Amino acid sequence: MNNPLLEPFDQAPFSKIKNEHFKPAFLQAIDDAKKEIDDIVENPDAPTFQNTLEALDFAGQQLDRISSVFFNLNSAETNEEIQKIAQEVSPLLSEFSNDITLNQGLFERIKAVYDQKDTLKLTAEQETLLEKKYKSFSRNGANLNDSDKKRLREIDAELSKLKLKFGENVLAETNKYEMHLTHEEDLKGLPEGEKEAAAQLAESKGKDGWLITLDYPSYIPFMKYAENRELRKELSIAFGGKGFHGDELDNQENILKIVSLRHERANLLGYATHAHFVLEERMAETPEKVMDFLNELLEKAKPAAEREFGELEAFAKELDQIDRLEKWDSAFYSEKLKQKLFNLDDEKLKPYFKLENVINGVFKVAEKLFGLTFKEVQTVEKYHPEVKTFEVYDDKNNFISLFYADFHPRPGKRGGAWMTSFKSQYTLNGKNNRPHISNVCNFTKPTKSKPSLLTFNEVTTLFHEFGHGLHGMLANTTYPSLSGTSVYWDFVELPSQIMENWCYEKEALELFAFHYETGELIPMELVEKIKESATFQEGMATVRQLSFGFLDMAWHSNDPANIKDVKAYEAKAFEGTDLFPDTPQTCMSTSFSHIFQGGYSSGYYSYKWAEVLDADAFAYFKENGIFNKTVADKFKENVLSKGGTENPMELYKRFKGAEPNIDALLERAGLIKKAS
Numbered sequence: 001m002n003n004p005l006l007e008p009f010d011q012a013p014f015s016k017i018k019n020e021h022f023k024p025a026f027l028q029a030i031d032d033a034k035k036e037i038d039d040i041v042e043n044p045d046a047p048t049f050q051n052t053l054e055a056l057d058f059a060g061q062q063l064d065r066i067s068s069v070f071f072n073l074n075s076a077e078t079n080e081e082i083q084k085i086a087q088e089v090s091p092l093l094s095e096f097s098n099d100i101t102l103n104q105g106l107f108e109r110i111k112a113v114y115d116q117k118d119t120l121k122l123t124a125e126q127e128t129l130l131e132k133k134y135k136s137f138s139r140n141g142a143n144l145n146d147s148d149k150k151r152l153r154e155i156d157a158e159l160s161k162l163k164l165k166f167g168e169n170v171l172a173e174t175n176k177y178e179m180h181l182t183h184e185e186d187l188k189g190l191p192e193g194e195k196e197a198a199a200q201l202a203e204s205k206g207k208d209g210w211l212i213t214l215d216y217p218s219y220i221p222f223m224k225y226a227e228n229r230e231l232r233k234e235l236s237i238a239f240g241g242k243g244f245h246g247d248e249l250d251n252q253e254n255i256l257k258i259v260s261l262r263h264e265r266a267n268l269l270g271y272a273t274h275a276h277f278v279l280e281e282r283m284a285e286t287p288e289k290v291m292d293f294l295n296e297l298l299e300k301a302k303p304a305a306e307r308e309f310g311e312l313e314a315f316a317k318e319l320d321q322i323d324r325l326e327k328w329d330s331a332f333y334s335e336k337l338k339q340k341l342f343n344l345d346d347e348k349l350k351p352y353f354k355l356e357n358v359i360n361g362v363f364k365v366a367e368k369l370f371g372l373t374f375k376e377v378q379t380v381e382k383y384h385p386e387v388k389t390f391e392v393y394d395d396k397n398n399f400i401s402l403f404y405a406d407f408h409p410r411p412g413k414r415g416g417a418w419m420t421s422f423k424s425q426y427t428l429n430g431k432n433n434r435p436h437i438s439n440v441c442n443f444t445k446p447t448k449s450k451p452s453l454l455t456f457n458e459v460t461t462l463f464h465e466f467g468h469g470l471h472g473m474l475a476n477t478t479y480p481s482l483s484g485t486s487v488y489w490d491f492v493e494l495p496s497q498i499m500e501n502w503c504y505e506k507e508a509l510e511l512f513a514f515h516y517e518t519g520e521l522i523p524m525e526l527v528e529k530i531k532e533s534a535t536f537q538e539g540m541a542t543v544r545q546l547s548f549g550f551l552d553m554a555w556h557s558n559d560p561a562n563i564k565d566v567k568a569y570e571a572k573a574f575e576g577t578d579l580f581p582d583t584p585q586t587c588m589s590t591s592f593s594h595i596f597q598g599g600y601s602s603g604y605y606s607y608k609w610a611e612v613l614d615a616d617a618f619a620y621f622k623e624n625g626i627f628n629k630t631v632a633d634k635f636k637e638n639v640l641s642k643g644g645t646e647n648p649m650e651l652y653k654r655f656k657g658a659e660p661n662i663d664a665l666l667e668r669a670g671l672i673k674k675a676s
């Protein structure tokens, strides 16, 4: 069979690819990649950087290309057939990558090179590649004796079961609960659309009246708008009590088992705690640094948070004679206070943000900063007619990248917005192979009478994903595994989040924020309002985020041997961040899926960390002008083009001339006044 995926291709040949091509292509490419690995291991020559590390990094390229095409389609244009293939090939791919990390012969060769690394005269990028590859084996137990290796595998198997169970319990608890309302006055305060959704939900389950559930689209509006305080309390306690009912869905035992297995695993591998293990491969480096970071931010944000809490409490008292503000009052009175202070809604802003104008705007910003131009082309194959394709050139007219943009929702597209690539950048045999980058979003579609008009939140999302896109497009490295966005977890959001800052700047908005009918530029008092409302209750929000970071670190940077009571341990971790009275029936940890099911253990701090980075970096732009060419060049040279080729702190210092400082974030968030 002629299989377009198995022939060398540069641009993804969408028109030729049929679903039945994928499985055989995967099987063949996995086979080929295995042979390439075997050739490295069986090479009779002594291990060198080139015949081992470099060879390994360029092995399996066809498999990578096929995977990119396939999984990008599975996210943006899927169907039952593709989903079925994904189910079939995913285990094969994880087996293939496990086979590599458990390949002792391969590790011996890498270790041989690693042991002589000081005499090899490697470039900075080569050193990083060696370090990262070596670590990917050693952190998986390659240096352990056989009995420790066996124990490590047992722990890993046990942990993956427990994490799954944790998530299943949270989901079951979420689905089990429903609040059935039969009197319309109980929904008082909810916007019509939300009421309708609640009625439809009831109808779909064969019930009369309205149903409210613990799913976010149902839970959030109710907490925000429902005037019935008792019902908000009931819903809030149900939400906070997930996995904390002492029944078969309770997660307390699972948590204690997970943290103790993680601790044992870290110890086996020679680390003091799980957090030490995780943070070794993060910009933050150590639990001590993370704790210092969280504490420093808390100290600065706490006064603002307490002040905001006091204002909110006074507002609630004045409005409804509430004496003690509880957790279930927070979203409700915040929303009311926000409306009173700003009276700003999406409908006022949307006419200024026609999708085509915003795209033009982000392209112009990229041109002013990095000299890039975007030329729409019809010659590149697409996976859907709605996809737009661009060739990207630099200021010397060199081809830089292909850029795919796919903006609107479709049945086969998952929710959210993301950046991905169909081909990553790398340099091989002296040739710099340029990347193929894609942004996928779910923005409001145009209608017959109206173009696609974005909410302000969608505008910042577009700039955000485009920032990730620039990280991919401007990549300029040798090795594919270090290229573009392949950087430490707590560094990857710098290029994306920094771009959002331009959306608040007059000089940037002047490039694109024109009314779609009148052509009038967005009034600056509206922009001021957007800025002010963006920092509304930022102190409280910051302290809340920090509390999750503290809780995460409490679970993972200590020996869990003596923890007996999950709720009491959590309460201790929350000391210092509490604003609201405790609710004894609820527990955050028992449904904290980010850290007990997902990949955020010892990593929750990185949300704030990334904000500190982008605020600090943008402050540097602002000092010199937001389109200052010298600063932009430094950002491109030291951050955007470098991928993961060097330690991110070193890259950052080369860009900014100093380590990041939290003051810029505090100023932007309105938590401290700008020093004059």
Ligand SMILES: [Zn+2]
Pocket (backbone or CB within 6 Å): 464, 468, 493, 496
């Ligand atoms: Zn992002």
